[in-house]
Amino acid sequence: xxxxxxxxxxxxxxxxxxxxxxLGWVNKCRAWLQNRSAPSIWLPYRNLHKLFHKDAVLxxxxxxxxxxxxxxxxxSMVVAAAIIPSVGTALPSAYVADAIALVGxxxxxxxxxxxxxxxxxxxxxxxxxxxxxxIGFLAEPxxxxxxxxxxxxxxxxxxxxxxxxxxxxxxxxxxxxxxAAIAFMLVLLAENARIPVDNPATHLELTMIHEAMxxxxxxxxxxxxxxxxxxxxxxxxxxxxxxxxxxxxxxxxAGYVELxxxxxxxxxxxxSFGAGxxxxxxxxxxxxxxxxxxxxxxxxxxxxxxxLVHLLLGS
Numbered sequence: 001x002x003x004x005x006x007x008x009x010x011x012x013x014x015x016x017x018x019x020x021x022x023l024g025w026v027n028k029c030r031a032w033l034q035n036r037s038a039p040s041i042w043l044p045y046r047n048l049h050k051l052f053h054k055d056a057v058l059x060x061x062x063x064x065x066x067x068x069x070x071x072x073x074x075x076s077m078v079v080a081a082a083i084i085p086s087v088g089t090a091l092p093s094a095y096v097a098d099a100i101a102l103v104g105x106x107x108x109x110x111x112x113x114x115x116x117x118x119x120x121x122x123x124x125x126x127x128x129x130x131x132x133x134x135i136g137f138l139a140e141p142x143x144x145x146x147x148x149x150x151x152x153x154x155x156x157x158x159x160x161x162x163x164x165x166x167x168x169x170x171x172x173x174x175x176x177x178x179x180a181a182i183a184f185m186l187v188l189l190a191e192n193a194r195i196p197v198d199n200p201a202t203h204l205e206l207t208m209i210h211e212a213m214x215x216x217x218x219x220x221x222x223x224x225x226x227x228x229x230x231x232x233x234x235x236x237x238x239x240x241x242x243x244x245x246x247x248x249x250x251x252x253x254a255g256y257v258e259l260x261x262x263x264x265x266x267x268x269x270x271x272s273f274g275a276g277x278x279x280x281x282x283x284x285x286x287x288x289x290x291x292x293x294x295x296x297x298x299x300x301x302x303x304x305x306x307x308l309v310h311l312l313l314g315s
Contacts, residue, residue: 007088007250007259014263015081015238019230020044022237022270029278044230051223059120059216069116070217070224076109077231086238087262088250089160098157099147102239103140106191109228110136117213128212131289135197135209138296139187145303146187149180150243152310159239163246175313179306181244185280186299188236190292192229195281197292209289237273245269 024041031038040046058067080102082093097105114132117125151157153174154165190197193210200210214225242249248265250258287295 005092006256007090008082008092010259010263011085011087011091012078012082014087014266015231015234016078018267018270019234020048020227022234022274023230025271025274026233026278029275030281033278033282044226048223048227051218051226052220054219056219056221061120062216063119065112066116066119066216067221069112070221070228072112073109074224074228074231076105076112077228077235080105080235081231081238083159084235084238085160085163085242085246085249086266088259089164090250090259091160094158094160099151099159099162099239100144100157102159103143103147106232107136107140109232113213113225117216120216122216124212124215128209131209132213135190135292135296138293139190139299142183142296142300142303143187143191145300145307146180146184146243149176149303149306149310152307153177159242163242163249164251166243166246167249167251174310176306176310177244179302179309181240183299183302183306184240184243186295186302188240189280190296190299192233192236194277196284196287197295199286234270237270240273241266241269 021041021044024039024044027043028038028041079093079097083091083097083102085091085094110132114129117129117132119125147157150162153176154162156162156165189195193200198209210229214222217225248262248269250262
């Protein structure tokens with residue numbers, strides 16, 4: 001029980017502290033690949049520190065929903081991080097929520113963010129909220145199909161059970177998981193406002209989605225929203241690790257040594273993930289917003305194809 005509690009606290013601490021670092025690493029890799037002067041990898045921490053020490057400015061017609069949304073969004077991402085096995089599978093919170101509940105947490109954060117963006121009544125906020133809900137409406141079914149494909153192989157919808165099942169099985173090639181991995185990567189790009197669906201570095205009216213919903217926030221509220229966005233990217237990376245490359249995650253009966261050894265392995269996986277994400281964004285062009293449904297429909301088709309391959313061929 002003590003080991004499980006330690007694992008839970010360690011994973012939460014790693015998620016909270018490493019999420020901005022992962023974002024800084026992705027930005028640095030993008031700059032290197034584009035032959036630009038790379039920003040400091042610690043820049044996200046500096047931005048959060050600066051925002052937390054500023055005074056918040058709120059619109060006169062901002063409701064309680066607008067003030068509470070950053071805390072709800074950040075809290076949802078923290079709870080999501082608590083049920084995703086990244087270092088070890090001995091997670092007490094994982095037994096009260098499975099992967100389907102995890103998708104619900106992401107949906108809760110999206111709904112509150114969109115409602116808060118429309119609360120002030122600005123054109124930018126409403127535009128961003130509508131686009132965000134369109135992306136979520138298309139991305140969530142694809143993500144669920146990816147999870148269902150993995151859950152059929154592991155006979156469980158718990159991420160802990162899925163990662164444990166894949167680690168304990170003999171090493172084999174699963175074509176269904178290959179299709180699911182492609183679908184998951186497409187969903188990850190869309191859900192985290194990355195190229196080709198969105199550009200996190202732009203403030204152009206015709207292209208921005210995520211940034212449009214944050215224009216009215218400042219100080220600690222903006223800091224929580226930015227930190228939650230970094231946590232969401234970290235959570236998606238951790239989900240991908242748990243589903244497709246779970247090797248190195250300490251099992252439930254592991255001790256402190258195996259648990260601590262899982263941290264550097266996780267760091268190596270995140271470094272590879274960040275470099276790969278930066279490479280994809282560098283090689284991709286920004287899609288028109290009206291092409292985003294086709295992009296996510298492709299993700300859904302890959303996820304369905306993976307499930308069909310498993311049901312028909314058993315692989």
